[in-house]
Amino acid sequence: MIIDTHAHYDDEQFDTDREELLRSMHGGGIGLIVNAGSTVESWEKILRLTEEYPFVYGAVGVHPDEVGSLTEEHMMQMERLLDLDKIVAAGEMGLDYYWDNESHDVQKKWFVRQLELARKKEMPVIIHSREAAADTMDIMRRHASGMRAVIHCYSYSAEMAAEYVKMGYYIGVGGVVTFKNAKKLKNVVSEIPLTSIVLETDCPYLAPEPYRGKRNSSLYLPRVAEKIAELKGVSTEEVIRQTEANSRKLYGLQETAMP
Ligand code: NI
Numbered sequence: 001m002i003i004d005t006h007a008h009y010d011d012e013q014f015d016t017d018r019e020e021l022l023r024s025m026h027g028g029g030i031g032l033i034v035n036a037g038s039t040v041e042s043w044e045k046i047l048r049l050t051e052e053y054p055f056v057y058g059a060v061g062v063h064p065d066e067v068g069s070l071t072e073e074h075m076m077q078m079e080r081l082l083d084l085d086k087i088v089a090a091g092e093m094g095l096d097y098y099w100d101n102e103s104h105d106v107q108k109k110w111f112v113r114q115l116e117l118a119r120k121k122e123m124p125v126i127i128h129s130r131e132a133a134a135d136t137m138d139i140m141r142r143h144a145s146g147m148r149a150v151i152h153c154y155s156y157s158a159e160m161a162a163e164y165v166k167m168g169y170y171i172g173v174g175g176v177v178t179f180k181n182a183k184k185l186k187n188v189v190s191e192i193p194l195t196s197i198v199l200e201t202d203c204p205y206l207a208p209e210p211y212r213g214k215r216n217s218s219l220y221l222p223r224v225a226e227k228i229a230e231l232k233g234v235s236t237e238e239v240i241r242q243t244e245a246n247s248r249k250l251y252g253l254q255e256t257a258m259p
Helices: 018-023 040-052 072-081 104-120 133-143 158-166 183-191 218-232 236-251
Strands: 002-007 030-035 056-060 087-096 125-130 149-152 170-173 197-199
Touching: 002 149, 002 197, 002 218, 002 236, 030 040, 030 218, 030 236, 040 056, 040 072, 072 104, 087 104, 087 133, 087 236, 104 125, 104 133, 125 133, 133 158, 158 170, 158 183, 170 183, 183 218, 197 218, 197 236, 218 236
Parallel strands: 002 030, 030 056, 056 087, 087 125, 125 149, 149 170, 170 197
Antiparallel strands: none
C-alpha cells in the first residue's frame, strides 16, 4: 500500500470536499495518511480527522513560520497530545529562512524545544527546512542524534542527503521529483538508497506533473512512486513496497494494527 507520510487535510482548501476525497483514498491505492501539524490551531482539526478516519494518523508540531506566539503552555498541550495512540510523530518543525517570518534565533529556539519534547516522549520528528541547510544540520547533530526523523520535502544536495542517511534519517520525496527542472532532487533520489526514502504529498501544495499548480492530494502519489522507480531502475511496486516498510519504521506503525 501507498503511505502518504506528510499531508495537510486540515487545510481550508479541502473544506468543500474533504470527506468525499478521503473516502476515495482506498480506491486510489492509498492505505495510510499521516497528517502533519502546522499551527497550534491545526492540532484540534487533526485530532478530529484521526478520530473520524481509521487510516488517518496525525502529528503535532509547529511550522517555523508560525512559532512567533508560542508559549510553554503550548508545549504542555503538545506533550499531552503526543500521548494519544493515533498521534505518531512530532512536527512539522524546523527552520525556514526563505519566508523568514520569524527571526532565526526565535526559529531555532522553538525547533530545539520541540526536538527536546519529542525526545522526552520518544517520538519521531518531521523536519521542515528551507534555505537553512547548515543550521538544520547543526541542530539535528546536536539535538536529534539517535532519534527517528524525516527531512520532509528535501531540497538540499545529494551530499547532505547522504549525511542524513548516515545519521539514520529518512528523506521525504514528493511531487517536486516529477518537475522538469528538479535536477537536484532527481540526483538525490538516484544517489541515496531506496531504504531511506518515504513518499509524501505536503498536500494541498506541490502537486506532481501533470497536475503541477493544481490542488494536490494523496491520490497523485502513484506519479511520485513511478518517477522514483524510473530514477532507481526498479519497479513501481518495489518503490511502493519499500517506502511502505520505511514509513512504518519511521512512525512505528505496525502492520497488524492497521485497518
Ligand atoms: Ni507540510
